[in-house]
Amino acid sequence: MISRKYNAAFQYVISLITVLMAAIGCYLFIDLINYKIVALLLLMVVSLLAMLFDIFPVLLAALLSALAWNFLFIPPLFTFHIGDTEDILIFMMYFVIACVNAVLTIKIRKVEKKAVEKEEKEKTIKLYNTLLSSLSHELRTPIATILGAVDTLKDSNHKLSDKNKGALLEEIDIASVRLNRQVKNLLNMSRLESGIMTLHLDWSDVNEIVFGIIGGFPVTTHRFIFEPDETLPLYKLDGGLLEQVLHNILHNAIQYTPDGSKINIEVKGDDQNCIIIISDNGGGFPENEIESVFEKFYRLPDSKTGGTGLGLSIAKGYIEAHSGTILLENIPSGGARFTINIPADASYLNNLKNE
Amino acid sequence: MNKQEILVIDDEPQIRKLLEIILESNDYKITQAETAREGIILAASHPPDLILLDIGLPDKSGLEVLKEIKTWYSKAVIILSVQDDEESIIQALDLGAADYLTKPFRTGELLARIRSVIRRNQTGSIESVLDFDNLQIDLINRIVKKNDEILKLTSTEFNLLALFSKNAGKVLTHRYILKQIWGVGYQEETQYLRVFVAQIRKKIEDNPNQPLHIVTESGVGYRFN
Structure with a gap:
């Protein structure tokens, strides 16, 4: 007042x-x-x-x-x-x-x-309820799958064909991995919000980190394009967090661009900033939703099931923990582009060829 | 052949039950302890071939257990930890743990780690020429061959590769490697390590960007295969 x-x-x-x-x-x-x-x-x-x-x-x-x-x-x-x-x-x-x-x-x-x-309070409660119901859905779906599959295997074991048994086990596997991912996201988010996160700064080869993340994704029809800059210095940053940032953004790109889309990664920088640009040739984001994309629990309207709306907010949180910035924009020719800028000390030791 | 004995120290009955089934069905003999105290007594009275040790025990941290048993127990300890606790993992490895696994882990991964650690337990002396698929490392004559062609390595590159190959299958922490190769006082100089690992990878890996021999263990160190 x-x-x-x-x-x-x-x-x-x-x-x-x-x-x-x-x-x-x-x-x-x-x-x-x-x-x-x-x-x-x-x-x-x-x-x-x-x-x-x-x-x-x-x-x-x-x-x-x-x-x-x-x-x-x-x-x-x-x-x-x-x-x-x-x-x-x-x-x-x-x-x-x-x-x-x-x-x-x-x-x-x-x-x-x-x-x-x-x-205002009512608005917050309403928002909270929406988030809670989406979160509860995301956590309960895999649990329901696991319980259902286990019950079936226990109760009607003799009636099931080997093929169906295998299929049920496969469902349990997928659901567990999904549940594990959601829990990991929630834990990361609460760690970020508690403010107790400390950065483990260490000299990191960002090219290596990018290759590691790309190689860690299961083979899909999506195509990663990454031409490493061999003269890139080492940067002093938290490599583990950067891995999760890149993983979350790339995971998001794979989930929400059509099959066969190209995902381009570029790493560059000077002796004070590491810059990573991730762009795709998918549909991009609705222009009026771009501002909300990094909000906690935010999910695009009509987006497919399987996410908690935490991946990009965690990515943003981790980058901001480095005093860095992340910018999302649509590319005029189609697709989305994330630009990450992390201020970090650089070491050009790797460019000295003599020992 | 006698069954290998594994001692599981973990306070979660479900994890112990699961490990019991997995290990017994893979021909290991298992003993169990649910507290640090019980685990230490069991390990002392009847030393197993391998210990699976949980970091988060109710009465004492797994790291303290490790510190205590490492003074008299010479065989391998594999640490079980929760995800994202690299700090404890590094500490455990520096305290002499043979390897680590983060919960939740996949059974295949668990068995592979156990097999690798037990194999290392058994080979007492290291041979002078080590063979890794297309790579041969002659430790005495300091020669490295890839697909039967001799590679040109600098002295530091060779020392690093020799250290890796003598510890094949084992995770080496950055601190440990730096101390072994560059000596005390260089333990925080990870940029040297990054540079040399990148250089060695260019020479020994078929695809240096997707390395198969020197694998990065994120936030912890390197594992040589």
Whole structure:
């Protein structure tokens, strides 16, 4: 709320100054306006303050304006004495109205604030529920597969053909690997969020890391294209984390580009930055979704089952742990391009051919 | 032939049960301990051929168990650890563990590691000429041949390759290799190691980018095959 932006002393000083200036302003034009109108003007000033400030500065303004009105405008002037009975009544009514006005305005503000908070909370709960149900689906599907397959193998073992037994075992295998991957992602994410992650910086051959990751993927119809730059220096970074970053991005590319797509990897850099560019010739990302892609648990609408929406957010988290950046953009000719920039010390030792 | 005896020290009954079935069906004899204390007593009273040791035991860390038994137990210990705990793995290897496996592991991998470690247990002396598929390494005459052609290696490259080949099948940590080849004081200088491994790979591997002989164990070290 607005009042939170101002500290208490500031609120008191401004209330004081505003009321005094309003009173003096009115006093200058005392010949033109009736002193009873001045009461309404001052009342308005108090109401305006009530919209911005906390209760006590506003009550102070109410009190002060009542006294100023009495002192400067109610005859006899320049005394706190009030001669006329009617004026005494107006003065008292002024003070009460000013206070009630202040209290009511502030109460309304509080209610409004609560409503906004409630709405925000409801939004968070709704988002959380969506995430939880998607996550629960992702974890329960493989568990259901494993339990179902095991029950079948146990209960109707003699009725199953060898081929079907083999198929059930294969399903258990696939489900376990999938479950393991999801759990690993969740663990990595919670480690990132806990902030206890420490980087193990060591001289790393990024070309070797890329080849290792590419070689680790099962053979698919996707084609990896990587021409290593032989003059690339060694970089001091956490090789294990970089492996996971690359694995997650490439895994994502394989999952969400059509069969037969090309995935291009380029590693370059200078003596302060390691730059890795991964691009594909698939469909790219919907332009209005690009900003959300790195959000935790985010999944593209209608994306196929089998992910938790954590891979890219972990990748981003790991890169940011290195004080690096990751940029995602669509390529005009089609496909997506990730540009990773990691600031890191470089060692050109590997380019010295003499021993 | 006598069955090889394996002692499993792990507090999880399910893992012990699983290992019991896998190992017995592969003709190993298995004994089990569920605490560090029990494991140390068993290993002392009846030394097995191999110990499978879990890092996360309830009463004492597996690393401490390793430290303790390594003073009198000379055969191999394979460490079982959870994923992504490279720190403990490196410590265990530096403490003398023969190898490690991260849970969850595949059975094929487990059996391959056990076979490799037991084989190394049995070969007492190292032959002077080591043979790895298309690669022959003559340790005495300092000659390396690939497909019967002599390779030109610098002195450091040869020393490194000799160290790898004498420890074939075993993971060597970066620190260990640096200390052995370059000596104390160079243990953090991994950039030397990276450079020399890359150079050796170019000479001995058919495809240096998908190496088969010097394999990188991510975050831990290298394994020579």
